[in-house]
Amino acid sequence: MRGKSYLFLAFKSFFHKKINIINAFLLIICTLLIIFSCSFFKTFYTFLSNSSTGNLSYRTLRVSSDYSVIDKKWLEEIDGVSYVISEDEYRLTVKTNNDEYINLYGVPNDFIKVNKGELLTDDEVIICPETFYLGLEPENYNKEFVSKLHDGSNYLGEIFTFIINEHELDYTVVGIFDNDKYTYGEYNTCFTSITNMHKLIETELENCEGCYISEDSNVYVIVDHVNDKDEIAKKIGSKYSVDEIIQINTPTITFILSTFLAVTAIILIFVFIILFILTKKFMTYNKESNLIYKAMGYSNKVLVRVNYLENLILVVFSFIISMIIVIIIYFILLNKYNADIKTGINIYISYLSIFGSFTACLLISLLSTRFALKDKKKSIIEELDDCEI
Amino acid sequence: MEAISVDKLCRDYYLKNELIHAINNISYTFEYGKFYAIMGHSGSGKSTLIQCMGLLDKVDSGKIYIDGENVSSLKEHSKNEIRNKKIGFIFQDYYLNNTMKAYENVMLPMLINDKYNKTDMKKRAKELLKLVGLEDRVNHYPKELSGGEQQRVAIARALANSPSIILADEPTGNLDEFTEKYVLEKLRKLADEGNCVIVVSHNPVIVEYADYVLKMKSGRFIYEG
Secondary structure, three states, rough: OOHHHHHHHHHHHHHHHHHHHHHHHHHHHHHHHHHHHHHHHHHHHHHHHHHHHHHHHEEEEEEEOOOOOOHHHHHHHOOOOOEEEEEEEEEEEEOOOOOOOEEEEOOOOOOOOEEOOOOOOOOOEEEEEEOOOOOOOHOOOOOOHHHOOOHOOOHOOOOEEEEEEEEEEEEEEEEEHHHHOOOOOOOOOOEEEHHHHHHHHHHHHHOOOOOOOOOOOOOOEEEEEEEHHHHHHHHOOOOOEEEOOOOOOHHHHHHHHHHHHHHHHHHHHHHEEEEEEHHHHHOOOOOOHHHHHHHHOOOOOHHHHHHHHHHHHHHHHHHHHHHHHHHHHHHHHHHHOOOOOOOOOOOOOHHHHHHHHHHHHHHHHHHHHHHHHHHHHHHHHHHHHHHHO | EEEEEEEEEEEEEEOEEEEEEEEEEEEEOOOOOOOEEEEEEEOOHHHHHHHHHHOOOOOOOEEEEEEEEEEEEEEEEHHHHHHHOOOEEEEOOOOOOOOHHHHHHHHHHHOOOOOHHHHHHHHHHHHHHOOOOOHHOOOHHHHHHHHHHHHHHHHHOOOOOOOOOOEEEEOOOOOOOOHHHHHHHHHHHHHHOOOOOEEOOOHHHHOOOOOEEEEEEEEEEEEEO
């Protein structure tokens, strides 16, 4: 029998069996569930992973003391401490000539690894994220500027003019960093050298009577890894008071993720069982049609292949519908608002999850057909043996 | 000329642990160009005989010859080929595929016959439907057809691969008097054209159309005439 004839029979059967609407619905749920659970898992796994290794907010301890000047050198010598910086040198929000506000942080020159461009130097340079997260009113921003912000390679080499106390200071973007790894979880985070930060803060305080950079103010301690944070905090706590900027409850998040995956797995097993029952009940390969197809000269092998092909069509059809739904949900809805998400968490739809969902649905469908056929064939043979046709 | 010949054919089966001799040592030769009516009460074994001759059911002993070839010992794929090319089946319940239009149902046997391409299949299916008076029902689904029309589609389907042997199991069982006459006339015509037509029925009207009437009881022919 020719391939076209197989397709003809499978398509006919597929489009006229009302039960295929339920089967397709189940497979669509299955596909979406796999894609979104994988994406959810990957998103939060990446988030946790980056929080642990890179995201500075989770790695920062604030150290303060009411009684004595904080010994920065002692803090720097603690194992697992990346660097120590005074509160007054830590951050400055500057306005650009585009009316855009940027949060600048002072870091050691080699601290931030760049994706593109160069590391920091003490020249008037900054490194900025691959993608800026816009503020709460993005419609107020200069559109040309915003379009550049969405692709870091567009503004590498760009000069930002900071307006501080009526001074215009030109800073060149020399490097682009990965948002996920270094963002502070705020909008428009850029980094400059500690020396530059010092200079900028001095400019900021220029006309402010009584304002000065205090050497004995609170300090921020940035640790190498979030897992070491508690131990380092305990050590610092013996001498100064210490608190975390943002607390992260990794076990809870891991528990939520595991539960979500477990629920997904249980749903997949249920879908498999339902598909098995429905496939068995409504498959083309049944006693009545088996008799007439057999009378026309069809072999059991052909009928079995038609059933498999029908299920393959079902999987492909469900997959296409699922992809349309994913595109609508993700690429249109999520992407539209992704830039506004305050935490800076990127939602991932990986190709692997798409491929995985297709493979899983294919396996579920083909295996349920295989088991149903095996069961059905056995019962047909038994019936034919026991009764007169 | 010999179409189907059965030699000491036996078929037994168990019904509620009781051994039933559905076919009990039957020998007979069916010839081309003749119309055979096999009659008998329910359970007499007539349907089992037609299923065995059509290679749809296995036999316990004895031999079946089609065109002089012993087909009872053939492998399944060879039996499939014989069913597809040499035999046309008609059943009481039509067994049309409800998901397909009338002409697509007629095309079914041709799909596994390499002789036809899609255009030829469609053309032949429409010709056959015209032959059974359904030229205006070509694109109708079985549900949109009356019982008689469905049986005519089933006849057209049975003739799809130009078989030389037609086996019909109670073909008029669900039909009204007018359609019954139409179907039997068609079968008679097929026999006159040189085919071997074997019809299983308990309807006495069939006697008027048959060349030979065979009565069955307890798996044996008790009357030949």
